[in-house]
Amino acid sequence: MRALVIRRLLYMVPTLFAISLVAFLVIQLPPGNYLATYIAELSARGASVERAQILALEERYGLNEPLHVQYLRWIGGILLNGDFGMSFAYQRPVADLIWDRIGLTVALALATMLVSWVIAFPIGVYSAVRQHSVGDYAATFVGFLGLATPNFMLALVFVWVSYRFFGESAGGIVSPEFADSAWNLGRVLDVVSNLWAPVLIIGAAGTAVLIRVLRANLLDELRKPYVTAARAKGLPEWRVILKYPVRMAISPFISTIGWILPTLVGGEVMVSIVLSLDTTGPLLLEALQSQDMYLAGSFILVLGALTLVGTLLSDLLLAWWDPRIRHAQTEEASA
Amino acid sequence: MSTQPDDVLLEVKGLRTHFTTDTGEVRAVNGADLTLRRGRTLCVVGESGCGKSVTARSILQLVERPGRVVGGQVLLHRRGPGGAAETVDLAALGPRDRRIRQVRGRDIAMVFQEPMASLSLVHRVGNQIGEAIRVHNRVSRAEARRRSVELLGRVGIPAPERIVDAYPFQLSGGMRQRVMIAMALSCEPELLIADEPTTALDVTTQAQILDLLADLQDSRGMAMLFITHDMGVVAEIADDVAVMYLGSVVEQGAVDGVFHAPRHPYTRALLESVPRMGAPRRERLPAIRGSVPDPAHQPSGCVFRDRCDHAMPGRCDTTVPPPVSLADGRRVRCLLYGGDAPAGHADPADPAHQFRPDPAGASARRADEEAADAD
């Protein structure tokens, strides 16, 4: 098992390198660069831009150098000093801008995942064990609603409801009165109380998927002979079900660890905009539009690295959960 | 049978198990009767789909939806606490009843057809056996483990201290079936139900498992209900044999009697269709005429009458043959031996003479073949 972990950690190095390269290149792909966009904006406003000024700016941002030099300087700074470069648009170090947002995004991802597990597990098990019951049909119906409704719609509905009926403008993770305070218990509680709505809204579709998958898997497993064999030992029904078929049916829950972060980053942009959450989505979108390359590149790199960690965690947990996977992999490793 | 002989362990009387499906009510078990005696092996034979497995599962209330036991009795005569005899009707208990759970694994244990699929692949062998022990006995984990190792040794598993920590996917089919057997024996049941326990195994392993079961049954004085297709197996291990057709037991009796002098026309046909060792290769085996009717649309009267050479119009299609007890404990469901009103001329003491259509040589030939087969 330890050999497996070490092997997987080593594999991460080239993958991370590839991600950084792709992150950097993708930002260069559209024609022009930040400066071109910036100048175009200035001239559109009627300001004249002098050539000498442009050259000076290019010099300052290192934009006149060849691509590989730019890349090496950027990645070197990250590896040696933890320096992610400057954001053109904000005129501040990228590191100052991204960590809060990434922290919030990861927190949101973890909370969303835990909440979907807690909701999906009992409902999925119930639906399968009591297949065709009223509760099963109700869960299926609500599940399809959750799947079919885009989550920004849910967010809009939520904002409208809380404004119309509670007179509050919903949104934001940190309430205004805590905006400038340091982290303390009050602020944590405040964040938690503001987080539940986004968590439910963002998690709705994922939870519905988990319920469907768990129900379908469990229905398959419940029909298998080992379940009857376990009953034949004289075990109580709930123990039969939780120990054997549920154990087999629940692997998809573990897999969510691997895909929750990328789905969240991709999927929550609209929700975050609607609910004015300071997550990565809106800022990343802005950075990509204005070709603020170090900001966008660093976001992609860090999120990519975190996704890799998530995948690694879910693979290791799966191997721990299912001895068949573990044995297949350790055999492969020793071969 | 008004008074129960002391050695009767389990009586199945008129058991009916139905499956409710979209196309109708499937009467998978439709009035089955079986008598199991302590320390003896009863083999249940019959064509595929005749309800052997469902009968076995019904005994322990293990039939899955949409099936359920709808009628009949399953009387377990056990020695209650303090040694006093007590009788429980298992068919009257619900599938989730605590009382049926206490019978499962403790009084009656079961071994299934597919050792590959009947064990959980992701729990260690010791965990699964230990669990079976701990459901019915208050013992520590360490003690359960010690007993598991001992049981594994008893069922002929080499290096049981190692195997106890293995996962079933690391074992061969024969080993898994041994693990299943160890698990079934863990609470020293009075009855072991084995549903085609060797069908999924190769021939050599089949023979080993069969020997093991016969051995264990003998040394523990345990009763065994053994389901099989294989008449060779029946000849080898059975004391009694029950022949099932379309959800009911058409004939039950001591194995020698049934094999040498089958009474029910279906039993005769079934025995004739079994290939014999030493018979000329090219000789065609007589097949039973027609095919098994769909259990959802059963004919009236005797369910075998459409395929029976001795069907009596006006009797067999109107009366469902009740079980008729003959001499030496044989029980037959066939109107040739009486059972419809008026009981009339049937002579239960010696019904064989009524079976005119049977050519005189046939029983003799069958007897010879039986002897050859038993070798």
Ligand SMILES: Nc1ncnc2c1ncn2[C@@H]1O[C@H](COP(=O)(O)OP(=O)(O)OP(=O)(O)O)[C@@H](O)[C@H]1O
């Ligand atoms: N889940 C089910 N739904 C509907 N009908 C069923 C179901 N399970 C069994 N049956 C019916 O019960 C009948 C008896 O099945 P059973 O498994 O007892 O046969 P069997 O005698 O054990 O056959 P085999 O020798 O092939 O194991 C089948 O013919 C089938 O019609």
Ligand SMILES: [Mg+2]
């Ligand atoms: Mg069967």
